[in-house]
Amino acid sequence: MSDQQKPETKTVTGKGRPTPTRKEREAANKRPLVGNRSKEARQAARDAQRAEREKARKLALAGDERYLLPRDRGPQRKIIRDVLDNRYTLIEGLMPLMVLFLLVTSFTDDRAKDVITVVMILALFAVSLEAAIINRKSAAKIREKLGEDTKLQRGNYFYTVTRGMQPRPLRLPKPGPRRSSK
Numbered sequence: 001m002s003d004q005q006k007p008e009t010k011t012v013t014g015k016g017r018p019t020p021t022r023k024e025r026e027a028a029n030k031r032p033l034v035g036n037r038s039k040e041a042r043q044a045a046r047d048a049q050r051a052e053r054e055k056a057r058k059l060a061l062a063g064d065e066r067y068l069l070p071r072d073r074g075p076q077r078k079i080i081r082d083v084l085d086n087r088y089t090l091i092e093g094l095m096p097l098m099v100l101f102l103l104v105t106s107f108t109d110d111r112a113k114d115v116i117t118v119v120m121i122l123a124l125f126a127v128s129l130e131a132a133i134i135n136r137k138s139a140a141k142i143r144e145k146l147g148e149d150t151k152l153q154r155g156n157y158f159y160t161v162t163r164g165m166q167p168r169p170l171r172l173p174k175p176g177p178r179r180s181s182k
Contacts (some may be wrong), residue, residue: 001058074153079138084164086178089130089134090127092164094123097120104116131160168169
């Protein structure tokens with residue numbers, strides 16, 4: 001290849017301006033740390049935030065998907081909530097039973113503690129079994145409502161257990177359907 005056919009390449013040297021000094025950069029970045037808002041403006045902003053939080057809390061209690069925690073969102077979790085909240089479960093009684101277990105074991109003799117420990121182990125087994133049954137019923141209901149080819153969301157079993165262990169009045173979002181004796 002001859003010299004005439006080679007394309008010209010421009011070499012860029014430097015950035016075309018001097019490096020700013022620290023003083024110049026600090027002056028360029030300087031801005032007030034706190035806005036110069038009046039006391040009334042700050043109070044109005046606080047009131048607006050408080051009103052927005054209250055609105056979000058009420059809508060989350062009502063079950064509005066936009067305001068629920070990520071763990072509670074989605075059609076599968078709604079179906080699980082409906083299946084779980086529609087029945088009486090042993091899972092609900094586990095926490096009060098454990099508190100009773102702690103109180104009784106601290107004031108009884110060794111033989112009674114042995115019996116209570118066996119009862120507690122059986123209760124834990126029964127609750128685990130019931131949670132598995134409810135999880136299977138929930139999975140069947142999910143497939144029935146959303147289609148047979150629906151991929152089940154991860155964590156449904158844990159969600160069933162944790163929601164079931166919460167006392168009914170403290171569950172969020174609030175339980176929807178009425179209980180039945182199924």
